[in-house]
Amino acid sequence: MQRLDQQFINNHWVASRGERRLTVTNPYTETVIAEVTAGDPADVEAAVAAARRALPAWQVLSGAQRATYLEGFADALTRRRDELVRLSSTNNGKVLAEAGIDLDDAIACYRYYAGLARALDARQGRPVALEMEGVEARCYHDPVGVVGLITPWNFPLVTSAWKLAPALAAGCTAVLKPSEVTPLPERTLAEIAQEIDLPAGVLNLVFGDGEGVGAPLARHPGIDKVSFTGSNRVGEAVMRAAAERTVGVSLELGGKSPIIVMEDADPDQAADWVMAGIYFNAGQICSATSRLIVHEAVAEPLYAALAKRIDALVLGDPLDESSDMGPLTSARQRENVLNYLAVAEREGLVAVRDARHRELPGQGYFVAPTLYRDVPIESRLWREEIFGPVLCARSVANEEEAVALANDSEFGLAATVISDDPRRASRIGRQLQAGSIWLNSEQLVLPQTGWGGFKRSGIGRELGPWGLSAYLEVKHLIGPTGSGDET
Template sequence: MQRLDQQFIDNHWVASRGERRLPVTNPYTEAVIAEVTAGHPADVDAAVAAARRALPTWRARSGAERAHYLDGFADALTRRREALMRLSSTNNGKVLAEAAIDLDDAIACYRYYADQARALDARQGRPVTLGMEGVEARCYHDPVGVVGLITPWNFPLVTSAWKLAPALAAGCTAVLKPSEVTPLPERALAEIALEIGLPAGVLNLLHGDGEGIGAPLAAHPSVDKVSFTGSNRVGEAVMHAAAERTAGVSLELGGKSPILVMDDADPERAADWVMAGLYFNAGQICSATSRLLVHEAVAEPLYAALAERIDALVLGDPLAEGTTMGPMTSARQREAVQGYLAIAEQEGLAAVRDARHRELPGQGFFLAPTLYRDVPVESRLWREEIFGPVLCGRSVDSEAQAIRLANDSDFGLAATVVSGTAERARRIGRQLQAGSVWINSEQLVLPETGWGGVKRSGIGRELGPWGLAAYLEVKHQIGAA
């Protein structure tokens, strides 16, 4: 059993000051496979100090020089791809095919921001068109400074790439806190930093929980910005801590995303996109399209097609080739979802598929893929993020009703529209309150396009040029021509 009781600070593994230890569990075998330190505020102090020392030299490097290191991360992850896939599946519970997608996404992200770093050089000092004679202005982009990066457990190496790659490209130095639930894959980033010769202090990786590392990092007076992905409850606490010193924040929080299936949609194709949007990663996706709004004209064939596909899901060992859905990542998350299933039982929701329709594996934190239909809009299952393989459906009688119900949510992270014509789907998508809208598609998340939501789904954007801008401050020099 691994003992992760050291922190990566200033390019050295040093003993954590924390005395508490947390178990790291294989969600399929339910065995404890490691112990990780809960961390200590003194660890944060040391890591932030290292990042602050490294900042002047790192920010002075050209974008092309920083791009060299980002390409180094991509190359090293490529070499480790197979091993990290298996490690992620073992620690997180996702099937190997999904872990492969994660690794490829992370690699593509580092490649993209290497290109963005190189392009940043050419943007520095660009003249601004002015309406005043005899005056010139030039625009520069400076790094925010020392950034605290806090990532969740559902997509190891992916969400860290979304934060770390643009932060380093911008010239920031970073203190990264991966989830204490899935710390094993993220340790590779520290190993890679040493392997590629990343200057000391540019990346510091701290293991720990919210008490030991997360809260002290968010509140640290020498952290210039915090980027957090996770629950609304914790995100609000991060925002409050940053507000105490007027520090910047980026927040990617919860979702309750709709998928709209219109009357001209092909039920078979629609069923494939519904499945991909909800049962991927056992439903542990912030963008999960967990509210199904289906036109009554195609409701019956769609529910029949979904029942068939749910029955075809193979639950089991995530490392086994034939498995198509793994366990929940933790016993705690399984219990949280079971709480919603108990509410559904109390409310008498009509289950098209649930635990009564299949036998679960004898071990592991498994939940049966579940589908309810005709769910009242007042139900907590309809309105709250469940973060598990639970889909709630409602029939609609018009396009207008579908749009109204889709927007009737506290969240606005993502949405999907399925229609017989892309033109109609795009028109509907323009009326949806969401940061990303997929049109007759599975959930494609690309490094070139922005990621983030509206309403309670967060503040700011990751990925694309907007992801880089999140770690830059704009400076103008104005004077006589």
């Protein structure tokens, strides 16, 4: 059993000041595989101080110099890919194929932002077109400063890459708090920082829970910006803490994303995309298309196709390549999902498939892949984020009903539209209130395209050039023509 009772601060492992310990569990065997410190405000204090000391030297490096370190992270993750895939599956519960997708996503993210870091050099000091004679202006992009990065448990190494890579590319230094539920894969980032000789204090990795690390980090006066991914409840607390100091926040929060299937869609092809949108990572994904809105003309064949595919899913050991779906990541999350299923039972929801249709493995935090049809829009299961393998469906009579029902949500993270007519799919997609909309596709998440949502799904964007901009401040130098560019 591993003991993570040290923090990575200023490129050294130092004893945590926290006295509490948290257990880390293998969600398949239900056994404790590690203990991690709950952290302490003194740990946060030391980490922020190290990041502040490192900031002046790091931010004056060229983008090309910082890009070399980002490539170093990508190369080191590539060398460790196989071991990290297994470690992620062991700690998180996702099957090997999904953990492999995660690692490739993280690697691609570091390489992408290495490219943007190099391109940032050429953007510095660009002249701004003005209409006033005798005056010139030049635009610069400065790093925000020291950033606090708080990541969730459902995508270890992925969400940290989405935050850390652009922050370092921009010239920021960072204090990273990984989830206390899945700290084992993230520990590798500290090892890589030492391996590539990342300057001391540029990355500080602080383990702990919300009380020991998260809240002290969000309200620390030495933090210039906080980037958080997780629940709305915690995200709102982070925002309140930032508001007290008037510092920036980026929030990637909940979702209740729709997947629309029109009457001209092929039911079998549509069923494949529906399955991928809700049962990937056992439904523990913020963009899960957990509301199925299907045209009444194709509803019955689609339900039949989904039932067949749900029955074929193999639930089992995530380290077994024959498994299609692993357990939920924690006992707590399984309990949360089971509470929603109890609500469904009380509401009398009609299950096309649920736990009554299969036998679950004898161990592990499993929840049966579930599909309810004709779910009332007033149902909690239709309106609230469940974060598990639970799909709720309703039928509609036309395109207008489909769009209205899709947009009738307090969330707006993602959506999918399935239609045999690509132009129609695009037209529907343009009417949806969401940040990422897939057309006749599985959920493709690319480093080049932005990630974030409308409404209560968050503030700001990650990935793409917008992810880099989140860690930059815009500065203009304005003066008489001929002032010149001092660089």
